Amino acid sequence: MPMYIISGSTSEKIEAISFSELDITENQIEELLRKNIEMICDEEESMLVVGQQVRNASNGRSDLTAVDDKGNIVLIEIKRDRKDIENRKEAFEFQAIRYAASYATIVDTEDLVNKVFGPYVEKHRSEYDYPSLTSSELGTRILNNFLEVNSAIEQFNKKQKIILAASDFDEQTLSAVAWLNDSGVDISCFKLIPYRIQGSIVFNVAKILPLNEYTDYYVNFLEKSISTKKQKSGLTKRVLPKIDAMLEWGVVKPGDTIRAKDRDETAILLDNGLIETNGVISSMQKWLKDLYGWSSIQTYVFAIHAESGKTLAEIRQKYMDEQSKKEI
Template sequence: MYIVENGIPKKIEETTFSDLNMKESDLEEMLRQNVDMLCEEEVSMIIVGQQVRNEKNGRSDLTAIDNDGNIVLIEIKRDKKDIEHRKEAFEFQAIRYAANCASIKEIDELIQNVFAPYVEKHKDEFHSKYDRSLTSIEIAQREVKSFISANGNPQFNRKQRIMLVASDFDDQTLSAVAWLNSNNVDISCYQVLPLQMENKTLIDIKKILPLEDYDDYYVKIANSTVTSYSKRESSDITKRSLPKIEKLMEWEIVKAGDQIKAKNKDDTATLMSDGKVKINKTNEITTMQQWLKPLYGWPSIQTYVFAIDVKTGKSLSELRAEYMESHQE
């Protein structure tokens, strides 16, 4: 694999986190501070827990809430060998944690037992947004209730989601996750692959499960025909997403020069021809995601839900849905 910089091709090589002397805790901290790496532009999410201990003294890596009010368990393994050498299956460990979270029925219970200790641990990060005189519980209450309200007050914790993260996955894990998905368990696998280019480390992230067709990942008895993801399935299979801003502009739903407003905020931006926006207050040019995230203070935000087309008063998500529905064959 090569990347071209200033007309010069530079080779990119796969490596491992262990070769980079990165521990699992280093990967966990990277994702804690940048959970949008796993969310793309269709999910709003905030981290509410880290290394949360359950009744059996197990610890879940990261705990989050998404825009549907669901508790999300993010379980991390550094490299495939870390998965294979575990006594307990990677996916089963996550399922146990999710089962514990299913017992949390009220937001206040999550705040008291999970989020407030997390705020206390990372209080300096919240002081830029909240007064220092507030307690960790008060900050947690304001943060999570504001998030739930801004996302339409969905019912809290109707179901739980599981996100498994590793640089590579063994066949047994992929087979189990595919089966669980086909039986309506919301569990996903994300490959976070470290790459080396000269003295730079790059991170390539792909969602590899769930897929449209799970049969490729079922382990056959006595004769596995599973294709390891390290063989790099095509992006058409490994990444499912709704049309992005470039496609919306191609469809002429919006165009360069249109004004975009942040939902329930006074902030506006001008849409550029390349799909980026120019923030009207500062003239800074950036992506919509990078513009919107600091306005709401969340690490990941549903870009197309919170970006409002000024001329129609509708969100880009609504305009996209209307166009796709009207052009269905």
């Protein structure tokens, strides 16, 4: 999958390369995703990383473990390149299924903290505040807060999810994942495609399975640049508009105040969709992520438009509903 750099009237074609060509190890990819889990989720999903290299009863090690805003335990398995997948004795997706099955035995949040999250907090203790708390106490506080805020306590670990990440996948893995999805297993494939551009490494992240993910989302019918893609099932893959579209619609304006849900902290919305708080400019997701201490956050659910008192998700939904009625 090539990329192009446009400079004036000329363009330069940049071909994708492999992680092995870049001498990037699987451990390095794992650490990249651990610190930037939003690469394999988006602003419509909250996720808390709770484990790394967790050993199961059969001495297998899962790469990353997370909990999502629906209370699901999420198993994330990583391979560098297609060749690494094809050379495995055990199928990539089957290894992930075995690990996910072991997580199904987690009975409650205390069990997850004792077996997974507590050791993870201890390993990365420098990344957390509250030095007076033990790793288990801190893990319990963070996990329970995450589940409470997302109204997911009652749904904790009712289901497990699997995410496979690699720079490319072989046909057998994709075929197996498609069949597993059709059979009710929640498993996704993300391509992390690296490029070397002007001395820097750039990633293109693409979700390739399941094909019909987010089919309940609205298409941004006012933004012709956002395309819809027909899938084999006849469904349409749709994406929700982001803050730049909301600014263009005029439903929010530069200078508006954005407040974090259930928090006192506020920020000022800028004309480019970024926010400014205490003189620091950042994305809204990064600001909220840092406030809540989560790995990824549902930006439009946790960002309150102070002038209206509504979440950005509610404002967006109302506007699109009104426009949809006009189209009928």
